[in-house]
Each structure stands twice: as C-alpha cells, then as structure tokens.
Amino acid sequence: MKNIPISAMIGLFFTALYFLAALFAPLIAPYGMAEVVGDVWETSRIEIMLGIAPDGVTEANYWLGTDNIGRDLLSRMIYGGRTTIFIATAATILSFTLGSVLGFFAAVAGGWVDQVLSRFVDLVMSIPTLIFALVVLSVMPVTVPVLILVMGLLDSTRVYRLARAVAVDIEVMDYVEAARLRGEKTAWIIFREILPNALSPLVAEMGLRFIFMVLFVSTLSFLGLGIQPPEADWGGIVKENKDGIVYGIPAALMPAFAIATLAISVNLVADWVLNRTTSLKGGRG
C-alpha cells in the first residue's frame, strides 16, 4: 500500500470524508435539516473571509449562510449529501450487480441468449438516459425507491456492455480454453478464470458509474423530478436557491463545490485502480 500515488491518496481521503459525513450526518450537522434558524439568505462566514460579502456586512452566524427560507445551509448540505450519496450508492449497486451478472452470463452463454440481451440493451441505449428517465418519471410516483430503480435499471445497460466486452476478451484467451479442455465446470471458468481478471476494470468503472449517479440524481432533483421537499439533496438545494443567483447570492453554488470535489475524488481513485490493474503485466491478458 505504500505505492499509492499522492493523487489517489487525496482522492481516497475526500471520498472517505464525504461518506463519513453522510453516515454521521445527524451528529455533525449543527442544526436540524428542516429547522428555520435565521433570516432568508443570510451572508456566510466564508463570504466574509473571502472578502466577497455584500457591502456593510461584517459578521455572520453561519458557515455557509442560510437558504431561501432561513434554514442553515451547512446542515442542509450535510443532510443533502447523505440523501444524494445514499441514492447514488444504492443505484450503483443495483446497476452494477444486474449489469455485470447479465454481461458475464451473456458472454459465457453466447448464442441466442447473448443476442437477445445485447440487442435489447442496444435498444434501451439508443434513447438518451435522461430522456428515458423523464418519460418514465412522468407517470411514476417520484419516491426514493422508484428513483433508485429507474436510475439503476437504465444505467445497468452501460455496465452490461462493459462486463460483456471484458468477459468476451478474456473468454477467448488460451488459458480459458485450457480450462475447458481440462473439463472444468462453467462456474469454475466464470469465478476462477474470468472474474479475477475482469474485476479491476469493473471496479474502476464502478467509480465512474457512481459519479454519474450523483450527477444524475442531482439533475433530476434540480428539474423537480427527484427528491421532493422538504427532504434535502444537492440538486434540490440548487433548485431552492437558484432565484438568489440573480441577486448575487451564491447559496445555489455550494452544491457545485460539493459535487465537484466528490466526483473528482472518486475519479482520482478510479484512475488509480485502473492504472494499477493495467500495470500488472498481462493483467488483463
């Protein structure tokens, strides 16, 4: 583990930080999620420290100020992160399990099973994910389980393609043929010959899928089709506070910072996992 590059270290640190904050949100947040504590859009301490506060304001009670109805923005951000990260994680797990199981299955089974699954995935992927999600959400009740399901199922098509491609690549290797000629069962071939060699690219992809899910759920909430108020999530916070922008109130930009740092951190980790894998000589054959 001593060979972790500095960029991956930073990535790991911030990723862990966000996940811990999500886990222990009630302990960390200074106020309640929906608790109104002050005036509308109070100036933040950060603005004062950076010297970008409106003229005449020299004191602030809250680190990130307050939101459009006077709730503490820091607390909302922490609780919002909890919701966003939870939904993204659940959807990633769903998309990943489904996509990789079906992808491996299609690669090993081949024949018509592969054809049917692959053509169906082609079809779903020929509609932009966001558009498809909007079409489905227009008739579905917007609840957390529905969101996770819609996001996870739509995204599993991408995981399916990757898993299938990786497995097909490994499938044609001579060592898999050697195992077949030895008389090994399909389960051995999938779990002992293919999976160990497919794991690392899939894990790296998992990071990218997670980021995509964070962006996706934020976008849906921003459009008013994701998490419903008074629950908080990062996309929703932007929606609630976007009217402040024209008055020069930067509250709506806070989630931008949170999402970007989380996404970049996960990206750095994923990059490292991928590089580490391809660096093993013949790591993917």
Added chain:
Amino acid sequence: MSEPLLKVRGLKIGATVYPPGEKPHDIDIVHGVDFDVQKGKVLGLIGESGAGKSTIGLASMAYGRGGVKITGGEVWVNGRDIMQSSIGDIRKLRGGEVTYVSQSAAASFNPAKKIIDQVVEAAVEQKKFSRKEAEDRARVLFEKLGLPDPQNIGDRFPHQVSGGQLQRCMTALALCPEPDLVVFDEPTTALDVTTQIDVLMAIKEAIRDTGVAALYITHDLAVVAQVSDDIMVLRHGNMVEYGPVDQIINHPQEEYTQALVSVRSIDHEEKAPNGDPVLSVRNITARYKGTQFDVLHNVNVDLYPGQTLAVVGESGSGKSTLARVITGLLPPREGEIEFAGRTLTPDLAGRSPEDLRELQMIYQMADVAMNPRQTVGTIIGRPLEFYFGMKGEEKRKRIIELLDEIELGEDFIDRYPAELSGGQKQRVCIARALAAKPKMIICDEVTSALDPLVADGILKLLLQLQKIEDVAFLFITHDLATVRAISDSIAVMYQGKVQRYGGKNQVLSPPFDDYTDLLLSSVPEMRLGWLEEVIANRKMESAGN
C-alpha cells in the same frame, strides 16, 4: 579504402521507460557499437529480441521509436555527422539518402492512399525525380521485383494486394528515390517460407542491380548469410562478433555465435511405429460454423505411443484446425477420432474425464495460456487436484517434482507468469500438461514465438521428457528445422489436405511432390551461396517448362 558510406562510432542509445507505479527512468539499450558500411555493400545485423538491432538500424536515420534517443557516439552518413545535423538536413537524409523497409508492410502502408502515391512520395518530396519520372521508376522497380501487372499494380490500395506483394512494394518504396543506403528491418520475418524466398530473391537481385548499400536486420542467421557481405552479431546491445560473412558462418570465434550457427541442428533418430496407434484420425472433414467451405478435407493420420508426429504446413493449411478437431473444440463434419483404443465423441462436452486427462495441449503463446492471476504452483497444481484429487503436501511434492523435470527450481512455485521469461513460461505450460500424466500432448507451434536458442532448449527438453514419460506428441509447426529435430513421422499439409505423409526419412527424401519440393527447397540453409543456387535452379526449371 575510401570513406565508408555509413560510419558508426561508439553509438550509445537509451530510452526513458515509464514503469507504472515507479518513477520514470532512463535505461541503456545499446552500449556503444562501431561499424562501417561501404558503398554498395550489405551489412547484416543479427541478434535475438532485445539485442538492439532495429534500434541501431533506425539510428542510422537519426530516428528513435517512442522514447528512444541516441545518447552518445557518432553516426556519419556520406561524410556528415548526422548527430550534428539540423532537423532540415535530417529530413533530406531520410527518404533521400537512407530509406527504410519495415517488417510489416501491411501496417506500414497508409490504408487510405494508393500504393503508387506512397511509393513515389519520398522521391518527389526530396526533389530527386519529377512525379512522372518517379512513377516510371516505380513501375520498373515493380517489374524487377517480380510483381504481377507492374504497369497498374500501383493504382491499387494496400489491402488489395497480398502480404508478399506488399512487402515487395515496400522494397520498391525504399528503392524509388535512388538512395545510397536501405535499412531492411526483418523484411521477410512475417511471411510464409515459400513467400519469403520470393521476396528474398527479389531483394537480393534489387540490391545487386541497383548497387545500393544496405543494413539487413534479422534474427535468422541463415537468411542474413544469403544477402550480406559482412555480419555483426549483437546481444543485449553489445557487439559480440563482427566480420565477413564467410568468417561468421564458417569459422565463428565467439561461443554465442557458434551457438547461433549450430542452432536448429538437433538431430533425432526416427523411431519405427510400435504397437497400436494412440491416436488415429480417420477421414476428417471439417468447416467452421457459418462458413461455406471445408478447411480440412478427408484427413487421415496415425500417431504411435511415445512418438512424435509433426504436422507441417504454412498459414491457412489447416494444421491448427486439425488440433481443434482432435481436442473436440470443433466437431468435424465427417470422420472420427480414435484415441487410446476408444472412439472420442466429436464434441468436447461428451468426453469422459479420462479422455480429457490423457489428451493435453500446449499453446504457441505461453503468455496467454496461463491465467495471469494464478501462481505457477496453482497453474501446475490444478490438474493434480482436478484429475487425481491431490491436496496439501502431496500436491506440493508433485509440483516440485514437475518443476524439477522442466529444470526450474522450487522457488518458482510462488511466482506469477509476469515474472517469468518467455522460455520459462513455456516450460511451466509443459509441466501443466505433464501433470495430467497424458498419453499424448498436442504442441501447437510451441517454439514459434521464442528466440532460436531458447526454442532449441524447449525442443531438447521435450525430447528428453518424451523418453522419461513415454508420451506421444502431435507437433504442429511451420518450421521444417523443428520438424527435423523432433519428429518420427511427418504429415505435410496444404490447403486443408494431407499432401504427404509417412516416416520422417521417407517424407524428407525424394522423389517429392511439387508442393513438398517447393516447401523444402524454400527453407533457408545455413551456408553461403544457397540462395543463388535456388535462384539458378528455379530459373532453369521455368526455362525448361
């Protein structure tokens, strides 16, 4: 003697490598070599992979691939030190004074442009000839190189001509600007042996007729002996021996050169058939799924216990397909396989564990024949566990025995394939096959990817193991020297048919059929003047017809 055309002194070449997880650092590839090439002479550069021979060839054009750069020494071309030249002068040198023929013409031609445009480009760009003159020159060269329809072949695109023809087009490309020196970088290595000789003859005659000087780079000493005036033997970036071709081939001084000269001269006494065959291939006809033509037509061969049947042929002859049919990966359309007195089911799925155990396989690319995530111990141990239910100490003891048989130490047991050399990898694959205690092993081009000396070692090991374990080999190869070294009987395959079949001595003695004659006479021999003889013979024959 006049000033040489190419004078290289103390040439050092290095490269920056970027190993993942480590800091980039510089390594040395060539550690200072000296040589001269006189006008109109050919210097052969010979060595195994990693000897630095291609790197030296490209250095004479002041070119380095990837991160490769010249770190010291002098390279003089036509009396100019090109290390001190401006980039403009170097561009005039490349494609004008010095030109290059690569190993893979198929990759070196731009797929989007006509052949003629690419052949004349350097000559026109370097203002050596007008476009019209260059095209005329190109057509003359096409004819001289024996290309069909020399007037119009240039109007085709690279994918529209065959591999051997494209390699000759590449030679035309190099000769078109009337250079002083041509660098030939393994120009025939990727070709089949019967195609190689045509290209080799074309190159040899073109060099002779144009009076151009050449650097001829190859790993095949027999080939370089045919075209060179001088030879330099390289190893790990150092010069081993340098002298006139006669001295290197007939009186090598250094041990390494002697080994290279005597390589592939293993001889093996033919054994007579004994008892019932372990494998009988009966009337096999096969085709691949979804295709319309048979790749094997009515193939019949036998293999006797403890003996070696060599199946020899060029690419597309069907020799590897035969292996797939025998192993059950490709069920045949007709015919059957008898193995150890039993008739095997056509499909792998129907075969008993005993059938699978007794018939093992070794692959050409040991790299991809081993799971990179398993240790040598796991790789060799799995058949022991799978077929014999061995566990723990018993299994470990047997693995060590097998490692000993393939001349590797006990400490290899925990290594991963990536930590082994090419030869070691192939040895581990052999041990994995032996672990099953098979009656027969299919060896599919097992030495083709290895350097000659390493390949020799593997062949010797296989012969030795055959005596100890009494195992039969079905040895698939395109290389006749390997066939001589190891076989008891031979099947020559051509276009999916067995062209000639019998005991080794019978197959390799006249009278020959046309194809076998062509094949045998095309294999380069390690003696001077061989190519001239073949050229003279073939000219006589075609005149006689």
Added chain:
Amino acid sequence: MPLIVKLLAQRIALGLILLLLVSGLIFVGTMILPGDVAQSILGQSATPEALANLRAELGLNDPPLQRYIQWLGGAMTGDLGTALTSGADITESIAKRLSNTLFLAFWAAIIAVPLAIFLGLLAVRFKDRWPDKLISAVTLASISIPEFLIGYVLMYLIAVKLRWFPSVAMINDSMTLGDKLSAIALPVAVLTLVVLAHMMRMTRAAILNVMQSAYIETAELKGLNGFQVIFRHAFPNAIAPIVNVVMLNLAYLVVGVVVIEVVFVYPGMGQYLVDHVSKRDVPVVQACGLIFAAVYIGLNMVADIVAILSNPRLRHPK
C-alpha cells in the same frame, strides 16, 4: 460498389427499425405502471366515476396495441395529439420550440466542434507537456460538475457579477439575430463547455491512435515534415473517428440542452418536456421523447455512415 451500398442500406434500415422499436419502448414505458394516466392526472383521491370518464375521453379503454398504432400513425403524419393540460395542439407547440432548441444547439456546435478539434490537436502536439495536462485537468473538472451547476456558476460570475450578458435567455421572433445571439450567449457558453471536454478528450485519443500507426513512422522516415505527416497521412485516416466523436457529442449536446434550457428559462423543447413531465402530461412527454430519441439515433447513424464511407477497404473492394 455493391458491398458499400449494401452496408449503407443496412445501416439506414437499422436506424429506421431502431426508431420504430424506440417508439414502442417509449409508449410501453408510459404504460407499465401502477395506476394509469387518468389516475396520475386526477390524483389518488379521484372518484371512480371521474376516472372512468377521463379514461373514456383519453381512449384508455381501447387495447394498448390499437392505441399505439393510432399514436404512431399520427406521429408519422405530423399529428402528435393534444396536450392533456392545456388542450393545445402538440405539433404546433413543438414546432416553435424545436426551432429554438436547434438554434441554441446549432450555435453551441458551431463553436464547440472546431474548438474541440483544435484543442484536441494541440493536446496531441504537446502530448505529456503542460498544454496536454491542462486540457486533461479541465476535462476532469468539467465532467465532474453537472451541466446546471456550470450554468449557475457562469450566470453568477458573468451575468450577475460582471453584467456582460442577461441571466435569462428569453428570445422571440421580433428580436434581431444580434439580440438573439446576445440573449443565448450564456447558455451557448455552458453547452460549449459541457461538450468541449468530452470532445477534446476523444479527439485526442482518436488522433493519437492514428499517430501511433506504423504508416506514420513510414511517412516520417520519408523525411516529410510534421505538417505533411499529419495532413497527408494522419488526417485521411482520422476523419472517421473524429466524425464519430463529433456525432456522439452532438447527441450528448441534445441531452444537455434539456437541462440548460431550464436553467436559463429558454423557450425550447427541453423546458417544454420538463414542464410537462411535472404536470404528468403524457402525450407531450411521449412526443418530446420520440423527437429527442430520433435526433439521437439520427446522429449516431450519421457517424456510422461516415465511417462506412471513409473506409478504404469498402470504397475500393478487392
């Protein structure tokens, strides 16, 4: 050239079949649900009588296949039905908004495509040096932030703090082209940023892939200069991958438009779609979904067609 014609015909046929299947998928996607459209319009507390009336009015009692065929037949003749919420003719509403959206996407593409290709070339030219590293850092940053946030950041900095451009992008027919362009400057900038990163990165990869070919080495060993190598030998082979990159990103742009229109309150297709998703106006959603999917499928088809046309093996068969 029979083979190439056959391949082109196949690809176009595939595109049409895909479009047909997608229309089915969109239709099914709005049906396989708990409750139905009538329920979602009227809400959980609706009386059974009201539900039954509305179902009859919407034709929900007809078999699904019949409704699908009616809908598809209408869509193909330019009749997308009427909106549930306003009763307005959908085709009419969409026509105006589609042209607005295309106007926005057009200007974003005009700026983003040449810029991305230029920067991609720059990254290749200075591979592993600072311009390359800067470009990949910007790429990483821009794929890590959702489009709408880039929108608000730009709005905050440029429209609110610097006051260079308006913060909402209202356009109407009475505006001159100059006024319109000024109005859409910010959304165009955001869209450009959003696709630029992807396009740059993919262009860089595509060109690097070509530049590593052996025939590039051959060209260099002919003494050609860098310019000649790139334009004579790399470029003809890089066209197909670059067109592919451009098309993929234009397809991506179409999706980005949806969100950006909401951010800048731009009267286009995206905002129309999102509005009616919230109102659960299924016919509008179906119509918009179909149009977005058609554009997406069409762009992907163009990419494949260019790839077929530029393949020398297909243009000059043996």
